[in-house]
Amino acid sequence: MLSCTDEKTAENEENQQEEHAHEDEIVLTKAQFENGNFRLGKAVLQTFSESFRVTGMIDVPPNNRALVSSFFNGFVSKTTLLVGDEVQKGDLLLQLKNPEFIQLQQNYAENHSELEYLQSEFQRKQNLLADQVISEKVFQKAKSDYMRMKAKVEGLQKTLQLMNVNTKSVLAGNYTDEISIYAPISGKIAKVNVAQGMYLDNSTLIMEILDTDHVHLELDVFEKDVLKIKKGDSLNFKIPEISNQSYRAYVRLIGAEINEKRSVRIHAHPVNEDENFAVGMFVEAYFSNDPKQEISLPTTAFVDQDNQLHVLQLTEETADEYHFKMIEVENLPEQNGFKPLQSKKSFAKEKPFLTQGGFDLVEGEGGGHDH
Incomplete structure (x- = not known):
């Protein structure tokens, strides 16, 4: 009786082991393979990065960004540009009008004329000093007057240059109550904060060019x-x-x-x-x-069953059938259409896998397996 019992126990264990060995197997006929959306492929090396x-x-x-403003106050007398317009460096953006501009030009012309007189007087007294005709004190007074006027004229000249006023034209007596503002860079108008007739002070952003x-x-x-x-x-x-x-x-x-x-x-x-x-x-x-570098398969090769990711590896090919084994794998991030092929269970990496159609095949099994 003991011998008979041992034989039955051994037979049951053998049957259980055989059933367990086949419980992760799916069989697909070649006719089904040919008629379905299935594809075989081997694992390949791919580069994966965090x-x-x-x-x-x-x-x-x-x-490449210019915020345009004016150094002077005035009324906008001309502006035609809108947001999106393209401008080249040096193009006219707008004109400002202010009667005070005329006064600045008059001051420059008058002081320039005075400078010419003081310069000639300085040079004359320099020669007289060399001939010991005048004292050092008289010469220093002439020099001081000349240098002071020279600094004043140079300052007015810089101011007119900031206004984009031609100083030679001013010295010829041609004054203007309008000044022009030009594009400092080439680009597109991104912002416009002025309109015709608007009073503009020197702290106002006129335009932005990109x-x-x-x-x-x-x-x-x-x-x-x-x-x-x-x-x-x-x-x-x-x-x-x-x-x-x-x-x-x-x-x-x-x-x-x-x-x-x-x-x-x-x-x-x-x-x-x-x-x-x-x-x-x-x-x-x-x-x-x-x-x-990781061994990987296309993302289409991975199927989800019971919230666990699997791949199907070809274990046997007969005249009429393909036999696949389901292998539980890690769910790792996808990159460029591939996933790393990592599993806690050992498997033959060189054997083909079902790289397409696995989802339909597992769903077709209804959650079970062909033993």
Whole structure:
């Protein structure tokens, strides 16, 4: 009786082991394979990196942005530009009118005439001093008057140059009550804060001009990720409000301090500056860090069953059937359409896998398996 019982126990254990060995197996006929959306493939090496997201905006360098204002008060007598208009460096932006401009020009002309007299007087007395005809005191007085007037005239001349007034024309007696303001850089008008007839003081921002030929990215990187970024590193970015198209850029500068939001400002330049980026656009950027080579499969090879990720590996091919084994794998982040192939269980990495159609096959099994 003991012998009989032992034999039955051994037989039951053998049956259980055999059933367990087949419980993760799925059989697919070749006819089903040919008629269905199935595909076989082998695991391949792919590079995977730690990826993290940052946000920012499109901007231009400081030398590509010009805030235009006037050094003088006056009424706007001419302006025709609108937001979006393109201007070249030196183009007329607007004209200001003020009768006080005439007084400045008159002062310059009168003082310039006085300067010519004092200069000749200084030179004459310099010669008299050399001949010991006059005293040193008389000469110093002439020199002081000349130098004081020279400084005054030079100051008035600089003022007229800031007004863009031709000093030679002023000396010829041609005065004007209008001054012109010209574009300091080439670009597009981004802001216009004036209108015809408006009184303008010298603290008013007239216009803003942006040269968008050389845009860059202003990114805010959190403190914990700053040390992962180095100058020259590449990144991908997109403008989510427009499309999902991805662009390339590289890190140009890394800020030196952490701001109140516990982030650091990063400057990055797009690889292709010909794209029509507008200043102020919201940007999502993605950095990759610590690249590693991993055995991987396309994401279509991974199927979810009972909240656990699996792949199907081909274990046997007969004349009419494919036999697949379900292997439980780690759910790791996807990159470029592939996932790393990692499992706590051993498997033959060189054997083919079902890289497409696995989801339909598992669903078709109704949650069970073909033993």
